């Protein structure tokens with residue numbers, strides 16, 4: 401029997417458990433010549449803010465052993481730019497759209513969520529809480545339980561769309577933040593965002609990235625992400641979307657065994673966007689081999 | 703644009719860390735035009751996740767050539783690739799050089815491996831032009847034969863004076879421009895180090911010369927998704943916007959570029 405790869409996350413019907421990590425797949429059109437977007441369970445677009453944002457100076461990325469460090473700085477066309485330029489394109493596909501949002505203040509987050517909720521063709525909001533909180537001296541919302549709660553509850557109040565807070569790995573106990581999200585009315589959680597990192601140019605004897613520090617992504621962070629997903633999934637009832645260094649069917653299935661309902665492919669898209677197709681096939685093969693009829697059975701057998 | 707598994711046909715070391723790699727890539731070769739680049743996955747590059755961008759140097763039937771310099775970890779490992787090896791190539795990527803009119807005079811200004819896309823371009827233009835090529839020393843002066851084959855005039859400059867005029871390539875170009883620049887309608891095509899591009903671009907804008915520059919930025923995705931490679935430019939209304947070098951470039955007109963403060 402052909403296994404059923406479809407899943408349901410907070411009412412979002414995905415034909416398979418694979419999505420893409422925000423910021424690694426643009427807004428849809430960029431990869432559409434290479435990848436049939438309909439093969440994705442859902443698309444997660446790059447982070448959107450209330451107003452357009454320029455991001456950081458260059459260099460913005462550095463390759464490191466096992467991954468890369470980025471400090472793109474959340475460049476984006478803003479809510480209106482996104483809705484005009486990209487949403488009509490995305491509506492042509494049989495593809496749930498998850499819009500990643502961010503802000504510098506709680507009001508920014510809420511306003512961005514409210515504005516997006518007025519538009520047709522958006523299925524969920526992923527809330528990137530790893531941004532500096534300007535009012536609190538730039539400490540990330542995502543590293544203080546109270547600030548996380550404030551952002552999530554503010555977004556919850558202004559939208560009926562499913563909301564998916566995206567947790568920062570830069571905390572001592574991820575379970576606390578997973579529970580905060582659930583308590584504040586999140587429909588699912590996603591993790592992990594990049595891990596704070598720095599690269600030094602030894603010839604110039606100064607930081608390599610213009611922003612000095614950045615976020616590590618790619619295969620190097622996968623075991624860290626697996627542990628955090630496993631911990632987070634153990635304390636909440638809402639579904640978990642896992643990401644962080646998944647590169648093939650094996651690394652994706654690890655996440656599913658650790659308790660994730662869906663998995664996002666991130667940095668690997670830069671190397672080979674066709675990994676999406678290979679992974680979907682690989683999950684199916686794994687389910688056949690183990691006599692699993694539904695994706696849920698994977699985590700039930702861990 | 704496609705991702706193609708290609709087979710290495712030839713790999714020749716041409717001296718001073720430069721090599722030419724030829725591979726069979728029917729899909730990419732079928733649609734490539736001058737100025738475009740490929741994003742190459744270097745095989746057996748331990749711990750590496752990203753591809754590397756290289757300009758398309760030549761297209762012959764189903765074959766593509768790149769000319770590269772070993773500058774870092776990836777390009778050094780690339781030198782070990784053997785004939786028959788399979789590589790993954792994404793391409794062709796980016797925009798191409800606008801073709802000049804028959805009443806215009808193409809001027810190519812190249813530094814180091816920047817000569818590669820210009821050689822491809824020189825073969826396809828409707829008129830012969832003049833190449834100004836520069837480098838640190840005589841072993842950095844490449845592809846002269848290619849330009850001779852299409853009857854291009856050639857001027858060389860090297861920093862150490864080992865061949866051609868001593869100094870930067872902009873020197874012989876400016877001398878030429880004083881004498882002939884006003885008598886023909888020059889169109890500049892330039893590719894090379896940032897400092898050279900800027901000098902060429904600013905000169906072109908100051909003298910009202912049509913000028914296209916091929917920019918070089920570190921790249922992640924290579925197809926416009928990650929925003930690692932942006933350049934500030936003036937759009938049609940004169941507003942400053944950020945364009946992606948990999949997707950909206952690598953070729954930009956000199957007057958559109960907003961140069962950063964030094």
Ligand SMILES: Cc1cc2nc3c(=O)[nH]c(=O)nc-3n(C[C@H](O)[C@H](O)[C@H](O)COP(=O)(O)OP(=O)(O)OC[C@H]3O[C@@H](n4cnc5c(N)ncnc54)[C@H](O)[C@@H]3O)c2cc1C
Nearest residue numbers: 463754755756757769770771774775776777815918919920
């Ligand atoms: C559009 C374009 C066309 C190019 N065409 C050519 C060509 O025809 N021939 C050629 O020899 N080189 C070309 N380059 C430069 C070439 O991409 C780099 O030399 C190469 O990526 C260096 O890789 P590495 O691993 O050896 O260096 P490392 O310094 O070890 O690389 C580390 C990281 O930095 C990136 N990087 C380092 N230097 C550059 C650079 N100058 N440009 C972009 N990324 C860089 C690498 O891709 C890698 O991600 C081109 C670059 C661009 C953007």
Ligand SMILES: Cc1cc2nc3c(=O)[nH]c(=O)nc-3n(C[C@H](O)[C@H](O)[C@H](O)COP(=O)(O)O)c2cc1C
Nearest residue numbers: 421422423447470528592593617618644645666667
């Ligand atoms: C270039 C780049 C840009 C990113 N942009 C965003 C973003 O805008 N919003 C966000 O929440 N996460 C962003 N991320 C983080 C990823 O979505 C993901 O959480 C992280 O990269 C870990 O997954 P990976 O190792 O599979 O890439 C970005 C990552 C990269 C590499």
Ligand code: FES
Nearest residue numbers: 922924928929948
């Ligand atoms: S390299 Fe990703 S946008 Fe240009």
